[in-house]
Every structure is written in C-alpha cells, then in structure tokens.
Amino acid sequence: MIDFxxxxxxxxxxxxxxxxxxRLAGAAMEALGVGKGDQFLIRAEYxxxxxxxDGIQFVTGCTLGNGNIACSETGKPILLLGMRDGSRRAEVRVSAGALARLAAHKDTKAGLLKEREVSGLARAKEIDGIIERDFLSLVGWVQDVPDGELFEVTVSGRER
Ligand SMILES: [Zn+2]
Known part of the structure; x- marks a missing residue:
C-alpha cells in the first residue's frame, strides 16, 4: 500500500x-521481497x-542522500532495483499502453492550450478546468490501474 x-x-x-x-518502486520491492528498511541492501537506477x-526515492528509501540511487539518463522509463550483493535484480518497465496514455494526455493538453490562446476569458477558464480535471484523472489512473496495465516486471538472478 503506497502512501500517496x-x-x-x-x-x-x-x-x-x-x-x-x-508504483514502479513498489512492484520492484515486492518482486525482490524487500522493504524500505532494506534500503542499504538494494540499489536503484532509473x-x-x-x-x-522522487516516487522511487520515497518508496524504496534509496536516495541521493544515502547514495544508493542513480539516474542512468538512458531516456527509458525503466527502473532497475538490484540487491547490492548482485544476487537478484528486478527490472520494471512502463508498459506501452501506459506510455500511450501519458502521450495522449500530453496531446489533449497541447490542443486545449492552443484553443485557449484564441478563446475569450470565459472559455479560457473553462479550458483550465478541463485541463485540471484531465490531469487529476490521469494521476488517479496511475494510482489505481492494475499492475499489468501499468508496467512489466522481470526478475533475474538466483532464487532466494
Ligand atoms: Zn512531479
């Protein structure tokens, strides 16, 4: 249960x-069977x-401050969470469906902002409301959508 x-x-x-x-972090930890108290046994890379x-740091306890998280800047929405002893590693990648949903949201917003530029004040306010509702509905979707629709998890390494 994530404390959103x-x-x-x-x-x-x-x-x-x-x-x-x-969500990615919660799935990776579940796959490795570790909790936030195991933060010094694991290492995260996104x-x-x-x-x-920030979501990954908040859930895993792997932080910039304690030095067990890194950003690889590959441009890919993939979280790697590995045991520091090299025994096991979980790879959690955002699904194609979720990426499409995020992209569609961006397109909708861009279209609305374009319309807003040429609309009167009343319509502009209405558009702001639509954008806000759309945004919050996307946040709610990412919170609640079943694991299998949001990401794919692969675990490699030896059995515990
Ligand atoms: Zn943010």
Whole structure:
C-alpha cells in the first residue's frame, strides 16, 4: 500500500510521474521481497531525470542522500532495483499502453492550450478546468490501474 499523500507532501505536488515512480518502486520491492528498511541492501537506477525519481526515492528509501540511487539518463522509463550483493535484480518497465496514455494526455493538453490562446476569458477558464480535471484523472489512473496495465516486471538472478 503506497502512501500517496505522503509522497505528494515530499514531492511538493501531485503528478502522474511521481505516482508512476512510486508504483514502479513498489512492484520492484515486492518482486525482490524487500522493504524500505532494506534500503542499504538494494540499489536503484532509473533511466530518466523526472518526477518519477522522487516516487522511487520515497518508496524504496534509496536516495541521493544515502547514495544508493542513480539516474542512468538512458531516456527509458525503466527502473532497475538490484540487491547490492548482485544476487537478484528486478527490472520494471512502463508498459506501452501506459506510455500511450501519458502521450495522449500530453496531446489533449497541447490542443486545449492552443484553443485557449484564441478563446475569450470565459472559455479560457473553462479550458483550465478541463485541463485540471484531465490531469487529476490521469494521476488517479496511475494510482489505481492494475499492475499489468501499468508496467512489466522481470526478475533475474538466483532464487532466494
Ligand atoms: Zn512531479
């Protein structure tokens, strides 16, 4: 069970990618059978420098401060969570379906912003409301969608 409210307090705002990071991290930890108290037994690496890193830090306890998280900047939304002794590693990648959903949201927002530029004040306010609702509905979706629709998990290494 992820403490999303705690995450958004830590992160400073409510957003899809911090939520995504938390979900990826929760799945990786479950796959390895570790908890936040095992933060010095594990090491995290994520491919993109964005809000997801905060979700990963919040859930795993692997932080910039304690030196067990890195951003590989591969440009890929993939979390690697490995045991420091090299025994096991979980790879959690955001699914194609989820990436499509995030991209569709971006397109919708871009279209609405374009419309907003040429609309009157009343319509602009209405558009702001639509954008806000769309954003929050996306955050809710990332929180609640079943694991299999959001990401794929692969575990490698020897059995525990
Ligand atoms: Zn964010």
């Amino acid at each position: 409210d705690g995450l958004y307090r830590f992160h400073g705002h409510r957003c899809p990618m911090s939520t995504m990071g938390a 491919g993109i420098k964005n809000c997801a890193l």
